[in-house]
Every structure is written in C-alpha cells, then in structure tokens.
Amino acid sequence: xxxxxxxxxxxxxxxxxxxxxxxxxxxxxxxxxxxxxxxxxxxxxxxxxxxxxxxxxxxxxxxxxxxxxxxxxxxxxxxxxxxxxxxxxxxxxxxxxxxxxxxxxxxxxxxxxxxxxxxxxxxxxxxxxxxxxxxxxxxxxxxxxxxxxxxxxxxxxxxxxxxxxxxxxxxxxxxxxxxxxxxxxxxxxxxxxxxxxxxxxxxxxxxxxxxxxxxxxxxxxxxxxxxxxxxxxxxxxxxxxxxxxxxxxxxxxxxxxxxxxxxxxxxxxxxxxxxxxxxxxxxxxxxxxxxxxxxxxxxxxxxxxxxxxxxxxxxxxxxxxxxxxxxxxxxxxxxxxxxxxxxxxxxxxxxxxxxxxxxxxxxxxxxxxxxxxxxxxxxxxxxxxxxxxxxxxxxxxxxxxxxxxxx
Ligand code: PMP
Numbered sequence: 001x002x003x004x005x006x007x008x009x010x011x012x013x014x015x016x017x018x019x020x021x022x023x024x025x026x027x028x029x030x031x032x033x034x035x036x037x038x039x040x041x042x043x044x045x046x047x048x049x050x051x052x053x054x055x056x057x058x059x060x061x062x063x064x065x066x067x068x069x070x071x072x073x074x075x076x077x078x079x080x081x082x083x084x085x086x087x088x089x090x091x092x093x094x095x096x097x098x099x100x101x102x103x104x105x106x107x108x109x110x111x112x113x114x115x116x117x118x119x120x121x122x123x124x125x126x127x128x129x130x131x132x133x134x135x136x137x138x139x140x141x142x143x144x145x146x147x148x149x150x151x152x153x154x155x156x157x158x159x160x161x162x163x164x165x166x167x168x169x170x171x172x173x174x175x176x177x178x179x180x181x182x183x184x185x186x187x188x189x190x191x192x193x194x195x196x197x198x199x200x201x202x203x204x205x206x207x208x209x210x211x212x213x214x215x216x217x218x219x220x221x222x223x224x225x226x227x228x229x230x231x232x233x234x235x236x237x238x239x240x241x242x243x244x245x246x247x248x249x250x251x252x253x254x255x256x257x258x259x260x261x262x263x264x265x266x267x268x269x270x271x272x273x274x275x276x277x278x279x280x281x282x283x284x285x286x287x288x289x290x291x292x293x294x295x296x297x298x299x300x301x302x303x304x305x306x307x308x309x310x311x312x313x314x315x316x317x318x319x320x321x322x323x324x325x326x327x328x329x330x331x332x333x334x335x336x337x338x339x340x341x342x343x344x345x346x347x348x349x350x351x352x353x354x355x356x357x358x359x360x361x362x363x364x365x366x367x368x369x370x371x372x373x374x375x376x377x378x379x380x381x382x383x384x385x386x387x388x389x390x391x392x393x394x395x396x397x398x399x400x401x402x403x404x405x406x407x
Contacts, residue, residue, distance in 0.1 A: 004301040010386050012037040012293075023356025026391045026398075031176050031204060031335050031382030032360050033226045036290075040230055043289035047282045055281055056255065056272070070281045073288035074271070080291045081221065082212040083238050087270040090244070091284055094235035095203040096126040098222035099170070101237055101274060102199055105247040107134035111167050118161055118169045120145040120153055121372050124176050125365045127201045131170060145171070147372060151178040151327035155186060162194050169198045173205025173221075177366035177380070178327030179335030181205070188218055197243065203227055207384075208306060208333040210299055213238050225283060229385070230290035234283035237274070244270050251276040294385075302385055309383055310334065313392045317381075320399055326378055337364070337378040340399065343406045345379045351405060352379075355398040 010016055015035045018025050027035060047069070053062035055070045071086070078086040092098045111117065117131045121144050128142075135142045143166075145158045153171070169191045174181045184200055191198045197219035202211060206223045213221050220243070225234040239247075249256055249267055256276040258266040267273045294302060313336055317323055322341035340348055349361035362377045363370045370376060381395060 004297060004305055006305070006386075006388055009297065010388075012039070013386050014038055014041070016386055020356045020358070021354055026357045026394050028381040028383065028387065028391070028395060029358045029360050030207075030384035030387075031227070031364075031380065033232065034207075034229045034384050035386065036231065036286075037229055037293050039293050040286050040289045044231060044282045044286045047285050052282075054278055066281055069285050070279065073284040076288040076291050077236055080211075080295075081206075081236075081238055082214050084214060085241060088238055088241050088244065090237040090239065090271045090274045091279055092222075092235040092237050093233055093280070094224035094226065095124075095201060095222045096224075096235075098220075098235055098237035099126050099199070099201065100130045101250040102170075102220050102222075102239070102247075103130035103134045105250045105274075106168060106197075106243065107131075107138065108248055109246060111135070111138045111140050113139040114165060115140040115167045116143050116161075116163060116165045117141070118143045118145060118158070118166060120171045120182065121147045122151055122153075122175045122178055122180065122182075122366065122369045123170075123172055124201065124203065125367070126203075127170055127172060128368065140167070141165075144368075147180075150329045151175070151180045151369075151373075152329050152331070153182055153187075155183065155190070158187065159190060162190070162196065166194065166196050169196055170201065171198075172201040172203070173211075174208060174333055174335070175327070175366070175369070176204050176335060177364040177369045177378070178329075178337050179204075179332040179382075180327050180329050181209075181331040181333055183331075184218070185216065188216060192217065204334055209303060219243055225287040225290065228287070228290055229293065230287040231283040234280050234287050236287075241270065244274070249273055249276065253277050255279070297385075306334070306383060306385065309387050309389060309392065310336075312389050313381065313383065313395070316392055316396050317399075320396065320403070322403065326373060326375075335380060335382045337380045339375065339378055340403060340406075343402060345377045347406060348379050348399070348402045351402045352395075352398050355394075355401065357395055357398045359395075 051065040053066040055067040199220035202223040221238040226232040253276040324339045326337040345361040360380045
C-alpha cells in the first residue's frame with residue numbers, strides 16, 4: 001500500500017489540471033460525478049484497443065478474454081462490497097437503473113393492493129419515483145419517514161409507519177442533497193425484526209465509507225460507478241440471492257434466457273437473468289480499475305483524509321456571515337449544502353463558476369427535500385479524494401466575492 005500523498009493523487013486525475021476562465025479549476029461537484037484517474041481511462045481504452053469483443057457467447061480467443069475480464073470485474077465488485085457470491089452482483093447502468101430494477105421486479109412479485117412501501121423524506125428522485133410508479137400500478141401506498149430540523153431521520157416515526165402491509169423499506173445511505181449519513185444499521189435492524197427487506201441507495205455512501213453488505217445485512221444495495229471514480233454508464237445492484245432468485249426478470253431478450261421456443265422461454269441463472277442484452281463490458285472493466293486504484297491507496301487512508309477536508313470545509317463555511325447550512329448534523333460526509341442570505345443559489349453558482357469553482361446549484365434531484373425545508377434550492381459543494389484544504393480557502397474566498405457583489 002502506498003502512503004497517502006495528495007499531490008501524487010492529484011497527478012492521477014488529468015481533468016483536474018485545467019483552467020476555467022483563466023482560473024485553476026476547483027472541482028467541488030463530485031457528488032454529481034467524480035473525475036476519473038488515468039488508470040481508469042487507460043483500462044477502458046485498453047479494452048477497446050485489444051480484447052474488444054462480446055461476452056459469454058464467442059468461442060474465439062478475444063471473446064473468452066473479454067468474458068474473463070468482465071467476470072473478473074464482477075468478482076472485484078463482489079470482494080469490494082463483501083457480497084456472499086458474485087452471482088449477487090448485477091451490472092446495471094447506474095443507481096437509477098438498479099432501483100428501477102428492484103422496484104419493478106420485486107414490486108411485480110411482492111407488492112399488491114393496499115400494501116405499503118417506505119422511503120424517507122430526503123431521498124433522491126431515483127429512490128422515490130420508481131416506488132411511486134409501482135405503488136400506483138399495484139394500488140399500494142408510499143409512506144415517508146419524516147426528518148427533524150437537522151435533516152436527520154426520526155426513527156420513532158419510522159417505527160410507527162411500519163405495518164403488516166409494509167413490503168419493503170428503501171433509504172439512502174448518504175443523502176446527496178444534505179450529506180446526511182442515515183442510520184441504516186438501525187433501519188435494517190428494525191425492518192428485519194418486522195420481516196421487511198431493506199434496499200440501500202448507496203450512490204453517495206459507498207464513496208465515503210467501507211461497505212460490507214453481509215455485515216450490514218441489507219437485502220439490496222445500489223451504486224453508480226461514475227460517482228466512485230469509474231466511468232459513466234456502469235452501476236451495480238447487489239441483492240441477496242434468495243430475493244434475486246424469486247424476482248422475475250426486469251428486461252428480456254438475449255443473455256437472460258436459458259432456452260427460447262415460441263411456446264415458452266426459460267430464464268438464465270443469476271446474475272445473467274437480470275442482464276439482458278450486451279452488457280457494458282468496457283466500463284465494468286473501468287469500474288474494476290477504479291476499485292483497484294482506491295484499494296492501492298488504501299480505503300481507510302482515503303476516508304480519513306476526506307474527513308479532514310470535510311471538517312475543515314464545514315468549519316470555514318460556517319464562519320461566513322449570512323451562511324445557512326442545510327442539514328446541521330454531525331453524521332455527514334461528502335456534501336455541504338448551503339445558501340447565502342438573500343442571494344439566489346443560481347446567481348452564486350454562476351459567479352463561482354467564473355472564478356473557476358465548480359459547484360452544483362438547484363434542488364439536486366431532491367425536490368421533496370427542498371420542500372421539507374421550504375426552499376427552492378441550495379448551493380452544493382461536494383468533495384472527492386483529490387480535494388484539498390487550499391481549495392476550501394479558494395471556495396471561501398469566492399463566496400466572499402459573491403457576497404460583495406450581491407451584498
Ligand atoms: N441516489 C443518489 C443518492 C444519488 O446521489 C444519485 C445521483 N445523484 C442517484 C441516486 C442516481 O444516480 P445515477 O444518476 O448515477 O443513476
């Protein structure tokens with residue numbers, strides 16, 4: 001394992017080293033998507049330059065090499081999350097597709113009229129709309145765990161929502177709009193005591209802490225490669241084998257079948273039952289490269305470093321007069337969502353951009369979260385492995401300029 005060296009790490013990310021409007025880029029939008037290290041870019045390029053081939057179907061050399069590489073990538077993901085078996089790892093396009101898969105497949109089999117699904121008040125639209133759709137289709141009801149003024153889930157209220165009609169609970173590991181880390185262990189324990197399976201939306205979670213799905217004992221866990229320094233277009237759905245075996249296919253076609261006649265089709269075994277069509281081989285290999293990259297630096301080292309930068313950012317931003325941080329909780333990681341008194345987030349974001357600082361503004365695909373706090377949007381600074389305390393100073397300086405201009 002290499003010693004954590006931020007300057008060396010920054011060198012690994014080519015996109016960091018550019019100027020925006022003549023200013024050095026300060027990239028604070030990693031919750032939307034992370035920049036990619038050169039090893040990931042190389043892994044994708046190498047695949048297309050060498051073993052480019054379709055998988056699971058060719059007898060020829062390249063196809064076998066591509067199949068091995070694709071299945072090795074699955075195995076690396078399995079080890080990374082400590083899943084029980086690689087057949088519990090389904091490759092998808094991303095978190096959105098993973099949640100749609102669960103909502104529609106699990107929902108088709110297990111959700112019926114008058115049943116209930118529980119989500120929380122601070123979910124990304126991707127963990128609301130698919131459940132809303134399946135509930136509508138089935139005549140079921142979507143229930144919402146409320147949050148307190150700090151954006152923390154109110155567990156007592158969650159317990160009151162549970163009934164013998166509850167079929168699944170689906171919550172974020174870390175909220176993308178507030179950065180709050182939900183008490184997923186407690187939610188899983190309470191749900192399981194009531195015999196209810198739990199899905200964790202890990203799009204932001206798996207980036208900032210070690211995830212061990214067996215220890216967590218969650219039934220499903222989803223994430224997107226592109227938020228974990230891997231390419232866009234590849235994501236993961238982990239599901240316990242017992243559920244995946246019982247769930248019907250989500251999409252149909254090639255790959256996911258065992259035999260097809262005009263009278264009847266039988267389905268392939270896991271994980272292929274849920275991977276209809278040609279999979280995204282290159283980006284699965286890219287995801288493996290990203291995981292290997294992070295592990296070569298050392299996950300614990302990364303989390304410790306990120307915590308330091310995050311703590312520094314929280315402190316320095318709080319000191320700005322007129323600063324309103326949304327989600328004042330001590331259980332946070334990766335994301336700081338805020339507003340400056342009397343300044344529209346979009347105006348602030350536009351000025352920050354001119355100063356080379358990339359943040360996101362708006363509702364962060366979490367309109368109900370904004371509604372909960374009676375606002376339309378926030379400025380969101382989100383952090384990755386490559387951010388530094390010096391960049392926090394640049395952000396603070398840029399925000400003070402914004403205040404000066406609009407003050
Ligand atoms: N859930 C959360 C918590 C997210 O942050 C995101 C991405 N912003 C998603 C789901 C959707 O991820 P994707 O767009 O990669 O499918």
